[in-house]
Amino acid sequence: MKITNARVIVCSPGRNFVTLKIETDEGLTGIGDATLNGRELSVASYLTDHIIPCLIGRDAHQIEDIWQYLYKGAYWRRGPVTMTAIAAVDTALWDLKAKAAGLPLYQVLGGKSRTGVMVYGHANGTDIEHTVDEVLRYADMGYKAIRAQSGVPGLDKVYGVGRGNLFYEPADADLPSEHDWSTEKYLRHTPKLFERLREKLGFDHHLLHDVHHRLTPIEASRLGKSLEEHQLFWMEDATPAENQESFRLIRQHTTTPLAVGEIFNSIWDCKELIENQLIDYIRATVVHAGGITHLRRIADLASMYQVRTGCHGATDLSPACMGAALHFDLWVPNFGIQEYMRHTEETDAVFPHAYTFDKGMLYPGDAPGHGVDIDEKLAAKYPYKRAYLPVNRQQHDGTLWNW
Ligand code: GCO
Ligand code: MG
Numbered sequence: 001m002k003i004t005n006a007r008v009i010v011c012s013p014g015r016n017f018v019t020l021k022i023e024t025d026e027g028l029t030g031i032g033d034a035t036l037n038g039r040e041l042s043v044a045s046y047l048t049d050h051i052i053p054c055l056i057g058r059d060a061h062q063i064e065d066i067w068q069y070l071y072k073g074a075y076w077r078r079g080p081v082t083m084t085a086i087a088a089v090d091t092a093l094w095d096l097k098a099k100a101a102g103l104p105l106y107q108v109l110g111g112k113s114r115t116g117v118m119v120y121g122h123a124n125g126t127d128i129e130h131t132v133d134e135v136l137r138y139a140d141m142g143y144k145a146i147r148a149q150s151g152v153p154g155l156d157k158v159y160g161v162g163r164g165n166l167f168y169e170p171a172d173a174d175l176p177s178e179h180d181w182s183t184e185k186y187l188r189h190t191p192k193l194f195e196r197l198r199e200k201l202g203f204d205h206h207l208l209h210d211v212h213h214r215l216t217p218i219e220a221s222r223l224g225k226s227l228e229e230h231q232l233f234w235m236e237d238a239t240p241a242e243n244q245e246s247f248r249l250i251r252q253h254t255t256t257p258l259a260v261g262e263i264f265n266s267i268w269d270c271k272e273l274i275e276n277q278l279i280d281y282i283r284a285t286v287v288h289a290g291g292i293t294h295l296r297r298i299a300d301l302a303s304m305y306q307v308r309t310g311c312h313g314a315t316d317l318s319p320a321c322m323g324a325a326l327h328f329d330l331w332v333p334n335f336g337i338q339e340y341m342r343h344t345e346e347t348d349a350v351f352p353h354a355y356t357f358d359k360g361m362l363y364p365g366d367a368p369g370h371g372v373d374i375d376e377k378l379a380a381k382y383p384y385k386r387a388y389l390p391v392n393r394q395q396h397d398g399t400l401w402n403w
Pocket of ligand 1: 037170210212262312313314315316339389
């Protein structure tokens with residue numbers, strides 16, 4: 001099965017997405033997500049200008065060789081742009097291989113390890129009572145696991161608090177908007193949120209929380225300790241993870257499970273975190289961590305240390321990534337949970353997909369491949385629109401902080 005053509009489709013049905021479509025001499029096509037929020041066009045150019053010319057004429061079945069060719073062949077290894085571009089090719093090739101076999105992708109990966117994929121939804125509110133109501137609404141919708149984020153008294157804008165009911169879109173401005181931050185205010189507020197949540201919800205649902213890189217290790221340790229009695233499923237991105245060693249301090253102080261890795265793009269970003277059992281869940285995902293081929297390597301390493309997967313699944317990852325991730329999740333032996341932030345109707349219409357939601361679980365479906373397509377005609381109606389993620393500044397003196 002020879003690759004005859006490949007092209008990049010950039011569209012913005014409610015938000016920006018970059019998609020790679022690969023065509024073959026057998027008439028089959030495969031698609032892969034290449035979206036890197038706020039830096040979309042750099043991946044589009046990497047694919048169009050530097051990768052696609054090297055793909056034409058290659059055997060689409062040689063997924064591993066093509067992966068190595070693109071990774072080692074670039075000479076410049078790793079990095080979000082490179083690894084997202086490689087991921088798009090890899091996802092499209094797995095889609096093609098499964099379609100050529102006439103099988104859903106999970107079968108080609110090794111078959112089902114479970115009946116469905118437990119997902120967590122995003123509940124958020126402007127204050128504690130609003131957030132509690134939203135969490136209860138998610139529980140009513142059937143979710144077994146719910147992430148809770150709340151506005152913080154005295155802070156104008158914080159990560160995780162949306163404007164509408166079901167959708168949260170942080171990349172909301174033509175130039176980065178500014179949020180303000182106070183560790184003290186956040187740390188005073190967050191344990192109260194979970195205390196109230198457990199009071200109203202009980203302990204039959206999993207609760208999760210995303211710190212979004214905004215604490216230092218010792219502050220994160222304090223938060224983790226104060227949340228222990230509320231039995232979180234995980235505390236996410238408690239501190240930035242460039243220095244993997246910094247998780248040791250958090251680990252030494254708290255039994256609240258730790259998750260990290262949505263911005264990781266390679267196994268090298270999590271090697272020490274995993275080998276030293278400093279985390280419980282690895283959040284790397286198909287689109288930003290080199291595709292299924294590389295994510296599988298990360299998951300295998302993680303399984304040796306009882307670290308489970310918890311793939312990133314925010315709306316800036318397209319349905320093509322979600323489809324591929326769900327097949328991966330259904331197969332991967334050390335599965336933990338899958339994030340699921342629903343896409344808007346406009347997005348769903350551009351990306352017809354086979355996956356379905358029922359009672360807190362997602363099911364990838366049995367269509368051949370990963371089960372997600374792109375309606376190019378419809379996509380053309382939504383041209384790219386520049387959109388940035390916000391930045392964060394310390395409230396007391398304006399110092400740029402982690403968002
Ligand atoms: C999450 C993430 C997202 C990111 C977003 C950035 O846990 O879902 O933290 O909300 O902020 O993916 O592009
Ligand atoms: Mg996160």
